[in-house]
Amino acid sequence: MDDHQTLRRDLRLALKRKELFLEYQPIVAGRSIAGYEALLRWRHPVFGLVPPVTFIPIAEADGLMPEIGVLALRQACTDALNWPQHQSIAVNLSPAQFLSADLTDSISQTLDAVGFPAERLILEITESVLLERTINNLDILNILKLLGIRIALDDFGTEYSSLAYVKNFPFDYIKIDKYFISDLIENENSGTIVDFVIGLAHGLGMAVTAEGVETEQQARWLIEKGCDHLQGYFFGRPMGATAVESFNGIWDKNRVP
Numbered sequence: 291m292d293d294h295q296t297l298r299r300d301l302r303l304a305l306k307r308k309e310l311f312l313e314y315q316p317i318v319a320g321r322s323i324a325g326y327e328a329l330l331r332w333r334h335p336v337f338g339l340v341p342p343v344t345f346i347p348i349a350e351a352d353g354l355m356p357e358i359g360v361l362a363l364r365q366a367c368t369d370a371l372n373w374p375q376h377q378s379i380a381v382n383l384s385p386a387q388f389l390s391a392d393l394t395d396s397i398s399q400t401l402d403a404v405g406f407p408a409e410r411l412i413l414e415i416t417e418s419v420l421l422e423r424t425i426n427n428l429d430i431l432n433i434l435k436l437l438g439i440r441i442a443l444d445d446f447g448t449e450y451s452s453l454a455y456v457k458n459f460p461f462d463y464i465k466i467d468k469y470f471i472s473d474l475i476e477n478e479n480s481g482t483i484v485d486f487v488i489g490l491a492h493g494l495g496m497a498v499t500a501e502g503v504e505t506e507q508q509a510r511w512l513i514e515k516g517c518d519h520l521q522g523y524f525f526g527r528p529m530g531a532t533a534v535e536s537f538n539g540i541w542d543k544n545r546v547p
């Protein structure tokens with residue numbers, strides 16, 4: 291059996307053995323921490339840490355993602371209950387989750403069960419989620435918004451042009467992928483694109499989050515251009531739930547250039 295097949299087999303067991311867990315990465319707005327993004331991790335007994343880009347596609351293909359997604363949402367909201375009330379939690383939604391018939395019910399049930407306010411939850415969806423045409427995506431997004439949940443359009447610009455979606459749905463945030471942030475300073479094209487996306491989002495009444503901010507220079511550039519939220523190793527790497535509480539305690543607002 292090759293590694294891929296082994297991972298496939300073991301992923302089912304991982305759920306039972308509770309090998310999946312979440313890390314949280316800070317998202318900075320102005321001088322404060324606006325919230326955290328929940329990122330899934332798998333600690334495999336033999337392979338060690340398996341990155342989500344490896345196991346999430348397997349989970350998607352094998353129909354495990356709705357179950358994993360519900361567990362992740364529940365865990366993220368439970369952990370975030372311990373954080374200051376102004377801090378939000380951003381949770382990623384995979385295409386398979388988005389397509390599951392009971393998505394909105396299962397999300398509102400989870401929020402009720404945990405006692406977590408919908409207003410503190412942000413769901414991150416990618417352009418590929420919206421390309422699935424089998425259901426009325428905009429209806430689902432509108433129901434989520436009616437519940438009070440905010441929606442972020444993730445990885446903007448990396449897949450297909452979704453200008454029709456940003457025209458037709460009031461996303462709360464557009465997230466610019468790290469692909470455009472990593473060479474922002476050296477590559478004029480990246481700078482032009484990022485500048486354009488900030489202007490586009492603001493023109494449409496949406497806020498912008500830049501992902502993958504690794505240097506002070508990038509942070510400074512983005513702040514000068516009016517980027518609302520910043521996320522990346524420069525501010526903090528993804529960390530375990532208990533580390534979040536101490537990170538909040540030692541957060542140095544002067545870190546923001």
Ligand code: C2E
Nearest residue numbers: 329330342343362382383384502503504521522523524528
């Ligand atoms: P994403 O949603 O675009 O998440 C951002 C990724 O960038 C994360 O990788 C994060 O660790 C990484 N990152 C953050 N700051 C920096 C930085 O400054 N530099 C660099 N080079 N990277 C940075 P990660 O955790 O490996 O996750 C990869 C992808 O896996 C995510 O991309 C998301 O699409 C997916 N994913 C992770 N957790 C979940 C989940 O709970 N559900 C779903 N459906 N997908 C998830």
Ligand code: CA
Nearest residue numbers: 327382414444
């Ligand atoms: Ca994300």
Ligand code: CA
Nearest residue numbers: 445467468501
């Ligand atoms: Ca991304």
